[in-house]
Amino acid sequence: MDRDSALKLIDPIIRDVFENTSPDDKWTIPLGVVNYGPDEVIEVLDTLLSGNVTMGTKVARFEEMWAEHVGRKHAIMVNSGSSANLAAIGALSSPHYENGIRPGDEVITTSIPWSTTIAPIVQTGAIPVFVDVDPESFNLDPQLVRDAISPSTKAIMPVSLLGNPHGMDLIANIARDNNLFLIEDACEATGSSTNGTRIGTFGEIGTFSFYFSHHISTVEGGMVVTDDDLIADLVRSIRAHGWTRDSDFKSRELQHSSEIQSKWTFVETGYNLRPTEISGAFGIRQISKLDPIIEHRRETARIWSDALLKYNHLISVSTEQPGDRHSWFGYPMVVRPRAGFDRDELATFLKSKSIDVRPIIAGNILEHPVIKQWPHRVSGEVSEASWIHRNGLMIGNHEGITESGRTYFIESIEEFLSKCDHPSS
Ligand SMILES: Cc1ncc(COP(=O)(O)O)c(C=O)c1O
Incomplete structure (x- = not known):
């Protein structure tokens, strides 16, 4: 039997299972629920049966859909929101990025972040500067951000806590007025906006999480969004070992040595932050539910x-x-x-x-x-x-x-x- 016929056969069975299974939770109001259904399962089965399980066309499709959804030129999927923060800070602190974040520079951030909002700042040698929050929104207090700026300040990294977008426009104005990078950790704020602008799109970079309990989920997963071509290239390189595939570094950097083949040329301090195609399959089905x-x-x-x-x-x-x-x-x-x-x-x-x-x-x-x-x-x-x-x-x-x-x-x-x-x- 071919793949399409097998999926057609199994489709009604999977839908039936979801219709007849109720969540087995000990809580009347749990902290989170399973929010995927037969569409995601069938898409994942299609992926598994295809044999294309590592990052490929479904991830690319989800990236396109996400870029369009948030209104940014580039969306680069990674394997978690934490990885999105790591790649975002990695790009801005890359030697390829002129006047980026350098060791000893300060990054103003909130006292109520997630641990992996801060870890990449520290790992790059920059200094997190913690500022108190506004008691109503739990977001960075704009006046206190202004007060925290020093000659060493290079960036602001706010979190829209629990999806509350309040005040992000004011923080963005402060970043612009003081010539600071704005790296938005929007990992809790998928789908929120203020005064018509989506959270995650105010600054140079925005990061999202699609962890299981988040608004939409790819099981584990995250996304970096930006309008900047160089940042996007750097994130793509950092996501995959620091090599040049999937990025314009191919043309920019590769002529320097005839000894190195283009597919195996490393230009960045990279990691392996790639999502699997299974996460891409989830993403393309979940986005319409947001x-x-x-x-x-x-x-x-x-x-x-x-x-x-x-x-x-x-x-x-x-x-x-x-x-x-x-x-x-x-x-x-x-x-x-x-x-x-x-x-x-x-x-x-x-x-x-x-x-x-x-x-x-x-x-x-x-x-x-x-x-x-x-x-x-x-x-x-x-x-x-x-x-x-x-x-x-x-x-x-x-x-x-x-x-x-x-x-x-x-x-x-x-x-x-x-x-x-x-x-x-
Ligand atoms: C503000 C914030 N940043 C980053 C993350 C990390 O996301 P992930 O769990 O996908 O690594 C989280 C997780 O919930 C978060 O709340």
């Missing part, structure tokens, strides 16, 4: 935040601000001072209701043991990040949350908050 996923999350967050407004003196919750399209990587809450309960009590209660909780990403990175290994500077106080670290938690906000799940969360948390609510005392 907008409905985000609209579902926005609606859930709107309903929850409206319902919790009356407890604003006990917990603060996020709301989408005018001009923003928040993509809600999760639903965060921060316990207020003098609420009469602490974050751990709220977490224990929610877990008892079968609602899973976790910290707001990793909290304040300065409180993690790894900070001892990183040469760094802290600009001013990071009291908001510390407060969020101690008093914040988040629950899942995803397409697995149904009408009844939305109501269940409100009823559950109201049961807890109404007992703690003594406005007159």
Whole structure:
């Protein structure tokens, strides 16, 4: 039997399996759900049966689709969001990139990043400069970014935390006014935008993650986007061993030695960050699901935040601000001072209701043991990040949350908050 006939035969069986399998989760509201279906499985089977399993035409197709989706000239797929950050910083710090980031240069970043937002900065010999966050959006506070700029500052690397795009336009203005690179870690912010500009497209480079629990997934996977041809070439080279295939370095650099064959010429300090064709297969099927996923999350967050407004003196919750399209990587809450309960009590209660909780990403990175290994500077106080670290938690906000799940969360948390609510005392 040929491949097409086999796939046609198996297609209805796979659809039937998905229709008749319900998620086996111990949580009523889990942190994340399986968000792929028969289309992805059939596309992956097609890949496996083809024998073309290493990076190839499906990855290239997904890259084209992603570039068009975000409106950038180049999209280069890698095997994770962490690898996207590594390749992005690698490109800007390459000797091929004039006036790029050099050892000892400072990169201003947030105190609530992911570990692999920071690791590539350190690995390149640059110094991360940590700045406090805005207490409402959890994103870099623009005024504090301005205050942190020194003669050594070369770049700003913001994170749109949990998909909240708020303030990225202001950060981009600061980068432009001060002639700094802007490297957006948009790994939590797929699909979000502010004032009509997509997160990930404000600066020289944007990075995305398609890890399993993210808005859309390629199991593991990431993407670097840029309009700059040289950066794109460097990322392609760094992604694949530092060689020249897939890049214009072929024509730019290759004539220098007749001893080296073009396919095996190395011009960069590279890694192997390539995605597999299986991830490409996922990507080309997942991309059309992104907008409905985000609209579902926005609606859930709107309903929850409206319902919790009356407890604003006990917990603060996020709301989408005018001009923003928040993509809600999760639903965060921060316990207020003098609420009469602490974050751990709220977490224990929610877990008892079968609602899973976790910290707001990793909290304040300065409180993690790894900070001892990183040469760094802290600009001013990071009291908001510390407060969020101690008093914040988040629950899942995803397409697995149904009408009844939305109501269940409100009823559950109201049961807890109404007992703690003594406005007159
Ligand atoms: C802000 C941020 N940057 C980078 C990453 C790394 O992405 P990945 O897990 O795909 O390596 C994550 C992961 O969630 C993240 O939240």
